Amino acid sequence: EPEVTQTPSHQVTQMGQEVILRCVPISNHLYFYWYRQILGQKVEFLVSFYNNEISEKSEIFDDQFSVERPDGSNFTLKIRSTKLEDSAMYFCASKITGVNTGELFFGEGSRLTVL
Amino acid sequence: GNSVTQMEGPVTLSEEAFLTINCTYTATGYPSLFWYVQYPGEGLQLLLKATKADDKGSNKGFEATYRKETTSFHLEKGSVQVSDSAVYFCALYLGGGGNKLTFGTGTQLKVEL
Numbered sequence: 001e002p003e004v005t006q007t008p009s010h011q012v013t014q015m016g017q018e019v020i021l022r023c024v025p026i027s028n029h030l031y032f033y034w035y036r037q038i039l040g041q042k043v044e045f046l047v048s049f050y051n052n053e054i055s056e057k058s059e060i061f062d063d064q065f066s067v068e069r070p071d072g073s074n075f076t077l078k079i080r081s082t083k084l085e086d087s088a089m090y091f092c093a094s095k096i097t098g099v100n101t102g103e104l105f106f107g108e109g110s111r112l113t114v115l
Numbered sequence: 116g117n118s119v120t121q122m123e124g125p126v127t128l129s130e131e132a133f134l135t136i137n138c139t140y141t142a143t144g145y146p147s148l149f150w151y152v153q154y155p156g157e158g159l160q161l162l163l164k165a166t167k168a169d170d171k172g173s174n175k176g177f178e179a180t181y182r183k184e185t186t187s188f189h190l191e192k193g194s195v196q197v198s199d200s201a202v203y204f205c206a207l208y209l210g211g212g213g214n215k216l217t218f219g220t221g222t223q224l225k226v227e228l
Contacts, residue, residue, distance in 0.1 A: 003158075004158065006158075033215065035216075035218070037221075040220070041220060042119075042218055042219060042220045042221075043159075043204060043206075043218035043219075043220075043221065044218075045215045045216070045217065048215055056215060091158065091159065093159075101147070101208070102147050102149055102164070102206065102207075102208025102210075102216045103149075103161050103164065104159075104161075104216060105160075106151075106158040106159040106160065107158045108156065108157055108158040109158060
């Protein structure tokens with residue numbers, strides 16, 4: 001069964017360092033998302049991406065964040081200069097385009113710890 | 116704005132017990148409602164959904180009914196198993212824009228023998 005894969009599963013970084021989280025969405029999906037969950041809090045929407053551009057982003061997704069689909073298979077989230085409060089589980093998700101539904105397919109998540 | 120509120124966990128039950136996980140929502144339109152589940156070491160996966168008022172979503176023995184009058188979508192199962200131990204997320208979807216889901220905090224369920 002096709003699945004969304006994410007790497008790394010866990011990354012520890014120092015405050016101020018750049019981090020790139022990688023995702024491989026399901027191959028025939030065209031909508032891509034990043035969500036995050038700070039421990040004990042809600043799963044929060046960060047950004048959605050379609051047709052090689054951001055279609056929506058939340059207030060959390062400030063200038064320190066960027067997304068890219070560099071090669072037609074990977075979908076990356078970059079945090080330029082990490083802060084302590086960026087420590088969270090980051091989930092990538094994808095969806096088949098043309099279907100107006102909330103049925104997203106999620107990866108296992110990448111846990112980011114900022115020290 | 117749109118939001119989802121779930122009961123706090125962890126919820127600890129004995130095998131074969133009845134499960135209810137409460138979920139209420141606030142939305143500016145008529146959302147579709149979802150329960151997602153995250154088993155240990157895995158990603159979130161769709162458990163069930165309901166797209167309009169009075170619809171009942173069901174899967175793997177779990178059920179939830181879309182109650183517009185109480186803005187609720189409570190998850191129930193008549194007899195839980197150890198294998199149901201997971202984190203359960205209630206979510207709403209309104210479409211438009213980036214087609215994003217709005218999630219609750221998640222409720223951890225632990226089922227013991």
